[in-house]
Amino acid sequence: MDSASSSRLLELAWALLALNVVSVSVAGGALWLLLRQRRRGRALGEQLEQATTRIETLVQGGPQDGLHGRAAFERALDDATRRCDRSGGAFNVLYVDLDNLGTVNDAYGHEAGDGVLEQTVHRLVEPAGAAGWVATRIVADEFALIVPGDRQAGLEAAARVARRLERPFGVHGHEVRLTCSIGLAGYPRHGAKAQLLGQAALAMRSVKNTGGGGHAEYDPRMGIAQREQAEMLHDLRVAVERDELELYYQPKVQARSLQITAAEALLRWRHPQRGLIGPDLFIPLAERYGLISSIGDWVIQEACRQAAAWREQGLRMRVAVNISGHQLRHDGLVDRIGAALARWRLPAGRFTCEITESVAMEDTLVTQQAFERLRRAGVHVSIDDFGTGHSSLAALRRLPAAELKIDRAFVCDLEASGDARSIVRAIVQMAHTLDLRVVAEGVETEAQRDLLVASGCDELQGYLFARPMTAQALALWAADEPTDAPHTGAFSPLLFEETRAAGLDP
Numbered sequence: 458m459d460s461a462s463s464s465r466l467l468e469l470a471w472a473l474l475a476l477n478v479v480s481v482s483v484a485g486g487a488l489w490l491l492l493r494q495r496r497r498g499r500a501l502g503e504q505l506e507q508a509t510t511r512i513e514t515l516v517q518g519g520p521q522d523g524l525h526g527r528a529a530f531e532r533a534l535d536d537a538t539r540r541c542d543r544s545g546g547a548f549n550v551l552y553v554d555l556d557n558l559g560t561v562n563d564a565y566g567h568e569a570g571d572g573v574l575e576q577t578v579h580r581l582v583e584p585a586g587a588a589g590w591v592a593t594r595i596v597a598d599e600f601a602l603i604v605p606g607d608r609q610a611g612l613e614a615a616a617r618v619a620r621r622l623e624r625p626f627g628v629h630g631h632e633v634r635l636t637c638s639i640g641l642a643g644y645p646r647h648g649a650k651a652q653l654l655g656q657a658a659l660a661m662r663s664v665k666n667t668g669g670g671g672h673a674e675y676d677p678r679m680g681i682a683q684r685e686q687a688e689m690l691h692d693l694r695v696a697v698e699r700d701e702l703e704l705y706y707q708p709k710v711q712a713r714s715l716q717i718t719a720a721e722a723l724l725r726w727r728h729p730q731r732g733l734i735g736p737d738l739f740i741p742l743a744e745r746y747g748l749i750s751s752i753g754d755w756v757i758q759e760a761c762r763q764a765a766a767w768r769e770q771g772l773r774m775r776v777a778v779n780i781s782g783h784q785l786r787h788d789g790l791v792d793r794i795g796a797a798l799a800r801w802r803l804p805a806g807r808f809t810c811e812i813t814e815s816v817a818m819e820d821t822l823v824t825q826q827a828f829e830r831l832r833r834a835g836v837h838v839s840i841d842d843f844g845t846g847h848s849s850l851a852a853l854r855r856l857p858a859a860e861l862k863i864d865r866a867f868v869c870d871l872e873a874s875g876d877a878r879s880i881v882r883a884i885v886q887m888a889h890t891l892d893l894r895v896v897a898e899g900v901e902t903e904a905q906r907d908l909l910v911a912s913g914c915d916e917l918q919g920y921l922f923a924r925p926m927t928a929q930a931l932a933l934w935a936a937d938e939p940t941d942a943p944h945t946g947a948f949s950p951l952l953f954e955e956t957r958a959a960g961l962d963p
């Protein structure tokens with residue numbers, strides 16, 4: 458490819474990716490949390506300042522910039538409760554939280570994030586004026602509203618707020634789209650006035666926990682869910698000691714020959730009462746409460762042990778392990794990987810660290826140093842869930858990555874969406890220009906496979922070929938022997954010797 462067409466291609470790819478920069482991204486969540494922590498600190502200072510200038514307004518109970526102060530909001534809550542007690546009416550409390558404001562801060566800077574917040578206030582306040590709603594700010598990007606009327610009125614209000622906040626925000630000449638999570642609690646249907654705000658916040662949190670972008674009404678079981686989480690955390694602390702963690706493996710195959718190139722280790726927790734639990738349920742808990750290092754160490758050791766055992770059996774392929782941002786930022790990660798490789802006598806080039814795009818793109822010194830050390834150790838780096846975060850080409854070029862995994866969301870949309878097909882083609886060409894191998898994850902249908910092969914993807918992974926399975930099942934599957942593992946019968950993998958013959962192993 459000549460340099461003019463490759464630079465046009467890069468521009469196209471960047472434009473397509475930029476489309477995605479501003480869409481709500483699950484991968485941006487961790488970063489967003491960090492940014493919000495910082496923002497909360499600032500918000501506290503701002504609130505103090507605002508409180509001083511608004512004292513007079515608060516005393517009179519009137520709105521300032523359309524938003525009520527907390528004291529005025531509490532008084533409005535008292536009034537609404539009294540009115541309902543007297544005349545038998547009802548009202549709702551809505552708790553509104555913007556999803557992934559961090560992606561805006563990250564892409565366009567904090568001023569842009571502040572601009573979005575300002576516009577959010579206007580969008581909340583306008584209907585508030587018209588329908589007798591009362592709005593207040595709880596912290597930076599969290600708001601509460603009192604909405605008169607029954608449950609139906611509350612649900613309609615939630616949908617209306619969501620519609621207003623999901624309209625594009627103008628930021629420095631760009632259009633930014635966000636979603637929001639809204640929790641709803643009602644008086645008198647959910648009980649005491651003093652609990653309403655907490656109940657609405659709990660409902661909001663339940664929306665957040667399932668990926669955000671929606672609304673939910675408070676349900677007493679949500680309190681139980683919180684208690685359950687505390688119990689899970691307690692059990693998770695001892696899960697490693699009690700040998701309750703297991704690794705399942707999902708193969709990656711070469712797109713054209715279908716030879717097995719690697720197995721990705723995916724963590725499972727065999728809980729004594731709850732049964733087999735997937736990583737989405739407990740990894741975030743482990744990350745939040747400082748357990749991820751010890752769990753991650755176990756995963757590295759176990760994956761190396763298993764890879765060595767497979768090699769003993771003649772089954773030679775790379776092993777890939779998912780590494781969380783917390784592990785990457787932790788000092789000893791590379792040493793621990795090195796020690797595990799030495800212990801199980803595995804060549805470093807046979808070990809892949811899968812790191813999500815949003816973590817890989819963190820421009821912190823610690824992250825960059827960790828990447829550099831991984832590169833020097835000879836370990837492969839794969840950028841996971843690519844397309845959901847916000848990459849800059851410059852950052853992508855700097856990373857010592859060998860592989861890029863296109864997120865399942867694009868693969869899923871391939872058949873129906875021309876945009877998804879263009880994005881995948883652009884990602885593949887861009888990645889190849891940067892000398893990266895491209896893996897498509899979440900391949901479920903033959904039509905998806907054909908489109909991915911035609912787009913030039915190097916490797917494929919997904920239920921079409923094999924679901925994640927135990928190490929033993931994978932060895933049988935690779936040798937084309939019958940297993941109990943649920944995988945597609947139509948696919949018959951090639952023997953691992955052929956993989957070796959393809960020159961994938963030293």
Ligand code: C2E
Binds near residue numbers: 723737918920
């Ligand atoms: P990931 O690394 O992107 O892994 C792919 C996920 O998609 C896996 O879910 C896999 O079972 C699922 N998957 C694979 N093929 C298909 C398909 O064709 N269709 C559909 N619908 N899904 C498919 P799983 O095992 O639940 O893992 C979820 C995520 O948890 C992983 O996403 C990874 O980010 C994280 N994770 C898993 N194991 C570990 C671990 O040991 N450490 C850390 N830090 N994170 C882990």
Ligand code: MG
Binds near residue numbers: 811
């Ligand atoms: Mg992965």
Ligand code: MG
Binds near residue numbers: 841842862864865898
């Ligand atoms: Mg992935």
